[in-house]
Amino acid sequence: MPKKGILERLSEGVVFGDGGYLLELEKRGYVQAGPFTPEVSISRPQALAELHREFMLAGAEVLQTLTYYASEAKLQTVGLGGKMEEINRAAVRIAREVAAEKTDGDGVLVAGNISNTWEYDPDDPSSADRVRKLFDDQLALQMEEGIDFIIGETYSWLGEALIAAECGKKAGLPVMITMAPDNNPNSLEGYSQAECARRLEAAGVDIVGLNCLRDPEHTLPLMEEVRAAVSCYVACQPVGYHSHDDRPNFVSTPNFPLALDPLQLPRAPFAEYAVRARDMGINYIGSCCGAVAIHTREMARALGKLPVEERQWRAADGKVRSGYELQHTDRGAEILAGAGQAPER
Ligand SMILES: [Zn+2]
Numbered sequence: 099m100p101k102k103g104i105l106e107r108l109s110e111g112v113v114f115g116d117g118g119y120l121l122e123l124e125k126r127g128y129v130q131a132g133p134f135t136p137e138v139s140i141s142r143p144q145a146l147a148e149l150h151r152e153f154m155l156a157g158a159e160v161l162q163t164l165t166y167y168a169s170e171a172k173l174q175t176v177g178l179g180g181k182m183e184e185i186n187r188a189a190v191r192i193a194r195e196v197a198a199e200k201t202d203g204d205g206v207l208v209a210g211n212i213s214n215t216w217e218y219d220p221d222d223p224s225s226a227d228r229v230r231k232l233f234d235d236q237l238a239l240q241m242e243e244g245i246d247f248i249i250g251e252t253y254s255w256l257g258e259a260l261i262a263a264e265c266g267k268k269a270g271l272p273v274m275i276t277m278a279p280d281n282n283p284n285s286l287e288g289y290s291q292a293e294c295a296r297r298l299e300a301a302g303v304d305i306v307g308l309n310c311l312r313d314p315e316h317t318l319p320l321m322e323e324v325r326a327a328v329s330c331y332v333a334c335q336p337v338g339y340h341s342h343d344d345r346p347n348f349v350s351t352p353n354f355p356l357a358l359d360p361l362q363l364p365r366a367p368f369a370e371y372a373v374r375a376r377d378m379g380i381n382y383i384g385s386c387c388g389a390v391a392i393h394t395r396e397m398a399r400a401l402g403k404l405p406v407e408e409r410q411w412r413a414a415d416g417k418v419r420s421g422y423e424l425q426h427t428d429r430g431a432e433i434l435a436g437a438g439q440a441p442e443r
Contacts, residue, residue: 115384157398190243210245307333314371338388
């Protein structure tokens with residue numbers, strides 16, 4: 099039976115996305131900080147497969163291909179000119195292979211991915227054609243390898259996002275386009291995110307919204323404006339790094355790119371975020387840079403998306419056999435009291 103498509107799933111309820119790839123793979127030693135290009139799909143395919151798998155096991159219903167920054171122009175800047183085809187094809191194959199491991203329920207969708215190119219320049223009319231070709235080239239390869247829908251993400255220029263929308267629609271699959279809200283949350287042309295969402299919806303985009311740069315707390319108020327501005331589906335994919343009130347874009351802090359670890363958010367705020375997003379009427383709830391499997395798992399739990407029942411693990415004889423039981427159960431409290439220690443409760 100063919101898998102249910104993204105639009106059918108969205109019509110039935112919240113669709114739950116995955117997390118961030120490049121920064122986590124940098125942390126694991128497979129990606130170079132700074133350029134953050136995605137050649138890991140050909141240099142360390144197993145590392146990428148494993149990260150996809152972690153998100154899927156944590157409950158993600160969509161895996162995004164790691165083709166962020168996989169345009170020919172961006173790859174050329176780091177000496178990877180000519181590798182565009184190989185990187186894009188490998189990334190889709192890897193995501194598909196992992197998605198195929200989930201055979202129960204509705205299965206997991208694979209979203210093709212295009213992103214900001216750094217080639218768009220509103221003062222140079224020829225740049226639109228260059229950007230269009232970069233997107234078309236990536237999407238042709240991703241379509242050949244087999245994707246279920248298209249995500250265009252992390253746009254600062256609405257103009258570039260609209261080109262991504264056009265290329266995605268032309269490819270003939272459902273399209274999601276998300277803008278990246280900087281410290282000044284407007285697009286670089288000066289449009290509010292509500293206005294960007296309206297224009298993307300008018301261009302035929304199926305799912306509009308925001309991703310990257312800000313944490314959930316600094317993204318949700320903007321999502322509220324986006325939700326009110328459009329009647330199509332909306333998506334939210336914030337980062338897993340703490341945003342400062344005066345400088346919410348984590349890339350603009352001195353911690354970026356080599357000292358992000360202390361900014362990484364704990365898991366609990368992501369559970370709260372998922373519930374707030376659902377209650378706000380957000381249809382596609384995921385996350386971006388800095389959000390790893392435990393954030394995804396905590397969100398899935400909060401949304402009732404994790405089908406795995408927690409198994410019984412306490413022994414029938416009632417004996418304490420873990421620090422958790424010693425510190426957090428009545429039997430543990432008895433033992434500690436006998437040893438003259440008050441348990442931490
Ligand atoms: Zn991101």
